[in-house]
Amino acid sequence: MLEKVNRMNELYDTYQELLTSKQKVYFELYYQDDLSLSEIAEQFEVSRNAVFDNIKRTGKLLEDYEDKLQLLNKREAREKIIDQMMLHTSDEQLVKWMNELQSLD
Template sequence: MLEKVNRMNELYDIYQALLTAKQKLYFELYYQEDLSLSEIAEQFEVSRTAVFDNIKRTEKLLDGYEEKLQLLSKREAREKIIGQILVDLTDERLRQWMDELQALD
């Protein structure tokens, strides 16, 4: 479950600009503030099912965006390559440049 939460949060960080305000709000309350479906439903005076459906649709959207754009996969690949380079890197100036590149992510 924790792995799913981490992945959803990473996808959200990348693709949140593509979501509606309501999708963002429910997602943040559920995944980042750790509110239950019932707590969110009570706060907005909607059914628990409405909250559940909204969050599930948002998860599918985020997964769909990643399937098409692969931004998270590419970031993870970049991080892996940078990590390997840093292990093998000996020149201090090159190491500094790699640190600067890594800071950009």
């Protein structure tokens, strides 16, 4: 379960600007603030099932964005390559540039 939560949060960090404000609010309350479906439903005066459907659709949408755009996978691949480069170089300027590259993500 923790892996799924981490994955959803990484996808959210990458693609949140493509979501509606309602999707963002429900998603953040559920995955980041750890509220239950019932607590969210009560707060917005909607059914628990409506909250569940919204969060489920939002998760699928985030996965679809990643399937098509691969931004998260590409970032992870870049980070691995930079980590390997940093292990095998002693050039201070090169290490500085690699650190700058990592900070862009």
